[in-house]
Amino acid sequence: MSDHDAGRRPGFAAERRERILRLLRANGSMSLRELASAVHASEVTVRRDLRALAADGLLDRRHGGAMLPGGLTREAPYREKTGVATAEKAAIAEYAAGLVEDGDAIVLGGGTTTHELARRLTGRRDLTVVTNSLLVAEALADAPGAEVVMTGGALRGPIRALVGGAAERSLAGTHVRRAFVSGNGVSAARGLSTPNMAVAGVDRAMAEAAAEVIALADHTKVGADTMFQTVPPDRVSLLVTDAAAPPAELAALRAAGVRVHVVTP
Amino acid sequence: MSDHDAGRRPGFAAERRERILRLLRANGSMSLRELASAVHASEVTVRRDLRALAADGLLDRRHGGAMLPGGLTREAPYREKTGVATAEKAAIAEYAAGLVEDGDAIVLGGGTTTHELARRLTGRRDLTVVTNSLLVAEALADAPGAEVVMTGGALRGPIRALVGGAAERSLAGTHVRRAFVSGNGVSAARGLSTPNMAVAGVDRAMAEAAAEVIALADHTKVGADTMFQTVPPDRVSLLVTDAAAPPAELAALRAAGVRVHVVTP
DNA sequence: GACCCGGCGATCGAATATGGTCGGTTCCGA
DNA sequence: TCGGAACCGACCATATTCGATCGCCGGGTC
Numbered sequence: 378m379s380d381h382d383a384g385r386r387p388g389f390a391a392e393r394r395e396r397i398l399r400l401l402r403a404n405g406s407m408s409l410r411e412l413a414s415a416v417h418a419s420e421v422t423v424r425r426d427l428r429a430l431a432a433d434g435l436l437d438r439r440h441g442g443a444m445l446p447g448g449l450t451r452e453a454p455y456r457e458k459t460g461v462a463t464a465e466k467a468a469i470a471e472y473a474a475g476l477v478e479d480g481d482a483i484v485l486g487g488g489t490t491t492h493e494l495a496r497r498l499t500g501r502r503d504l505t506v507v508t509n510s511l512l513v514a515e516a517l518a519d520a521p522g523a524e525v526v527m528t529g530g531a532l533r534g535p536i537r538a539l540v541g542g543a544a545e546r547s548l549a550g551t552h553v554r555r556a557f558v559s560g561n562g563v564s565a566a567r568g569l570s571t572p573n574m575a576v577a578g579v580d581r582a583m584a585e586a587a588a589e590v591i592a593l594a595d596h597t598k599v600g601a602d603t604m605f606q607t608v609p610p611d612r613v614s615l616l617v618t619d620a621a622a623p624p625a626e627l628a629a630l631r632a633a634g635v636r637v638h639v640v641t642p
Numbered sequence: 643m644s645d646h647d648a649g650r651r652p653g654f655a656a657e658r659r660e661r662i663l664r665l666l667r668a669n670g671s672m673s674l675r676e677l678a679s680a681v682h683a684s685e686v687t688v689r690r691d692l693r694a695l696a697a698d699g700l701l702d703r704r705h706g707g708a709m710l711p712g713g714l715t716r717e718a719p720y721r722e723k724t725g726v727a728t729a730e731k732a733a734i735a736e737y738a739a740g741l742v743e744d745g746d747a748i749v750l751g752g753g754t755t756t757h758e759l760a761r762r763l764t765g766r767r768d769l770t771v772v773t774n775s776l777l778v779a780e781a782l783a784d785a786p787g788a789e790v791v792m793t794g795g796a797l798r799g800p801i802r803a804l805v806g807g808a809a810e811r812s813l814a815g816t817h818v819r820r821a822f823v824s825g826n827g828v829s830a831a832r833g834l835s836t837p838n839m840a841v842a843g844v845d846r847a848m849a850e851a852a853a854e855v856i857a858l859a860d861h862t863k864v865g866a867d868t869m870f871q872t873v874p875p876d877r878v879s880l881l882v883t884d885a886a887a888p889p890a891e892l893a894a895l896r897a898a899g900v901r902v903h904v905v906t907p
Numbered sequence: 908g909a910c911c912c913g914g915c916g917a918t919c920g921a922a923t924a925t926g927g928t929c930g931g932t933t934c935c936g937a
Numbered sequence: 938t939c940g941g942a943a944c945c946g947a948c949c950a951t952a953t954t955c956g957a958t959c960g961c962c963g964g965g966t967c
Contacts, residue, residue: 389706389954390924392671409944419926424945440933441944511779518776518799521670527804529794529812534783539792543812547794655914674954684916689955705923706954 393418394426399519400499401436406444415499465595465619468640470494473557473593473617479503479522481554484583485513487538487576488559490593492516498523507551507586509544509579511537526551533575540575548582556587558608562601563594563616565629569608570601577605584608589615592635596621599630610635658683659691666701671709729907730860730884735759737882737905738822738858744768744787746819749848750778752803752841753824755858757781763788772816772851774809774844776802791816798840805840813847821852823873827866828859828881830894834873835866842870849873854880861886864895875900 393416400407400415409427413420431438437446470493477483477498482505485491491508495516498504502522508514509528517523530544558580560569569592571577584590584607592613599622610633617638618627627637658681665672665680674692678685696703702711735758742748742763747770750756756773760781763769767787773779774793782788795809823845825834834857836842849855849872857878864887875898882903883892892902 389673389704391702391704391709392673392707395671395709420944421926422924425925428946511776511783514776514797515780515802518797518802520799525797525799526808527792527794527797529792529808532779532783532790532792534785534790537780537783543791543794547808547812685954686917687915690915693956 390426394430397423397426398430398435400496401443401445402519406439406442408442412442415497465621466490466493468619469593469595469617470497472638472640473591474498476555476591477501477504481505482507484508484548484551484553484556484587485510486556486558486580486583487513487536488593490559490595491557494557494593505553507548507553509539509583528579530579531575533573536576538576538579540579544579545582548579548586551586553587555589555591556583557591557593558583559593560598560607562598562603563592563613563630564600564602565610565626565633565635567602567606568610568613570603570606572603572605574605577607580607584612592616594618596623599623600626655691659695662688662691663695663700666708666710671707673707677707730886731755731758733884733905733907734858734860734882735762737903738856739763741820741856742766742769746770747772749773749813749816749818749821749852750775751821751823751845751848752778752801755824755860756822759822759858770818772813772818774804774848793844795844796840798838801841803841803844805844809844810847813844813851816851818852820854820856821848822856822858823848824858825863825872827863827868828857828878828895829865829867830875830891830898830900832867832871833875833878835868835871837868837870839870842872845872849877857881859883861888864888865891
């Protein structure tokens with residue numbers, strides 16, 4: 378049932394409000410701008426929708442966006458001043474979302490950037506997403522066109538991701554076109570890396586399971602090198618980063634055979 | 643437009659309305675234009691159909707289309723604030739939490755009651771919890787004394803649980819002392835049951851993985867019998883329910899060898 | 908064969924939704 | 938504390954949808 382553009386259905390008002398609620402429940406809170414772009418409506422219209430929904434007590438309006446009512450459940454301020462490089466991550470995720478087509482089967486790793494990416498895939502049709510991240514799974518749980526498969530494994534609380542032998546084994550049997558992974562550092566010398574051994578194992582397994590590995594890394598990670606190497610440079614087919622990344626490192630990465638796409642927030 | 647004659651003559655109209663209902667149930671909501679094109683009728687005709695169906699309470703009309711009744715308010719079944727038997731579920735979870743000791747390894751199934759139970763285990767020490775529920779995992783993610791292991795599997799969105807062959811296989815290798823499962827019905831005749839086949843498979847695997855199966859079921863489920871049997875009565879070692887459960891059924895369960903504990907909210 | 912009747916589609920005024928813009932307010936960083 | 942940027946509510950023009958009326962078609966009846 379994929380007419381044209383994903384999610385660009387002619388849908389009507391009540392359905393749009395339903396989608397807004399779903400998006401909010403998946404993400405805890407969202408800015409007005411995010412919502413408007415997600416449901417393909419103007420900010421004025423979304424503002425009206427939020428007003429109506431808030432009148433019914435279905436959400437809480439805040440300056441600049443909305444969040445779940447009574448929700449101490451998840452304190453995720455939509456304007457995350459605590460998060461570093463939020464705008465950059467969003468822009469990177471936005472571009473990465475454009476790489477995903479209806480009917481794709483992809484692997485999504487853990488991390489805030491991949492979470493952002495997942496949130497942008499709710500409108501896709503006939504999508505299969507393999508992930509070890511609770512955040513990714515939750516973001517896509519209500520997406521009608523997405524089949525979400527989780528790896529098993531031990532839960533690593535702080536990052537809400539599954540790791541360990543079980544996670545790696547469950548990935549061993551799968552093969553997909555593309556894996557989107559994040560990691561804590563990416564350099565021309567050692568490729569993707571992460572400071573945690575268990576996480577590294579899963580990231581390696583994810584890279585193994587995919588024909589193409591696409592690295593999502595904001596500028597704070599480019600040139601960084603942490604303890605465990607996960608994906609060597611020649612296995613990274615594309616790096617998506619933002620304009621603040623050190624040009625020298627990007628050049629070195631290109632020289633190492635990595636395609637690099639730079640987005641501007 | 644006489645409603646009586648509609649049943650006598652299986653004309654095109656009745657069939658078209660059936661199809662409209664089917665489409666709506668499949669998609670949740672559809673715009674008038676989509677429906678008209680789907681059933682190959684004019685928008686005016688579909689509008690008439692919608693009016694008639696809405697009069698019977700079979701759907702909710704909205705400007706621009708229609709959706710399933712109740713749509714906006716009971717969107718997220720698991721986050722139900724006004725859910726049924728909330729106090730009872732809490733009391734059941736409270737008692738069940740008392741059955742869990744430091745150092746235990748347990749299996750927690752999906753459902754709101756097990757979610758409540760998980761939330762009461764955050765203070766335990768040296769606990770290992772195997773679960774297929776995203777809600778349980780999330781509830782224990784920040785608990786310092788709990789090691790959470792998730793089964794893999796396909797995500798079943800509405801209940802936030804992992805199901806399917808992968809989930810069952812990952813449970814095959816585990817063995818724990820106790821499994822806490824909920825299900826949609828429990829009766830002396832057929833034990834625990836659930837209306838979904840995939841969920842049933844996982845519940846069975848969970849029961850297999852545990853030495854003891856403890857069923858958590860509020861009174862609305864006692865005596866209920868849904869399509870797929872998951873755990874036979876003689877494998878349920880303890881049923882925790884609330885005081886509003888039908889006494890006859892509880893007696894029958896006891897006669898079947900099930901220990902029954904009744905909590906008062 | 909003429910008539911009636913239920914269902915369907917087309918059309919038009921009315922109601923509603925949408926998006927752009929303007930002025931006042933709130934928020935954030937300096 | 939202050940200035941700028943972002944956000945909000947309100948107004949208006951436009952686009953879309955709704956409800957009602959009408960005419961057409963096919964089948965059944967007298």
